[in-house]
Amino acid sequence: MAEFVKVANTSDLAPGQVKLVEVGERWVALFNVGGQFYAIEDRCTHDDGPLAEGMLDGHxxxxxxxxxxxxxxxxxxxxxxxxxxxxxxxxxxxGDAVLVSTQRKRK
Known part of the structure; x- marks a missing residue:
């Protein structure tokens, strides 16, 4: 069973914003897209670029x-x-807590 850790409050991230958070031993980019929250690891698979510093356009x-x-x-x-x-x-x-799984999603 996946473990979840609190990384932010919903009020910390307005729609369209990105926040770099630590989840276990990984750095994860947390996104608010129209009130929905998503999380992906913070390293581009091409050249390890910091995705949390990138430009967000919709999803x-x-x-x-x-x-x-x-x-x-x-x-x-x-x-x-x-x-x-x-x-x-x-x-x-x-509630107001944003929780992210310490385990990667399975494909």
Whole structure:
């Protein structure tokens, strides 16, 4: 069974914002897209770019290094130069708490 850790309050992240959070031993980018929260690991699979520093457009985050894009809901690589998905983590909301699973989502 997955363990969840509190990483933020819902009020910490307005829609369209990204926050870098620590989940267990991993750095994860937490996204608020229209009031829905998503989490993917913070490293571009092409060149280890910091995704939390990228530009968010809807459900798509662009790596600030070479422009690869990923779907924040699933971690899927959408454009070159990335071809490998970024691991995603399940997110739960309990009251005002944003909880992220310490385990990667299974495909």
């Amino acid at each position: 798509v985050i662009m790596c600030p290094r070479h422009g690869a894009t990923f779907d924040v809901r699933t971690g899927a690589a959408l454009t070159f130069p990335a071809v490998t998905p970024v691991p995603a983590h399940e997110v739960k909301i309990e």
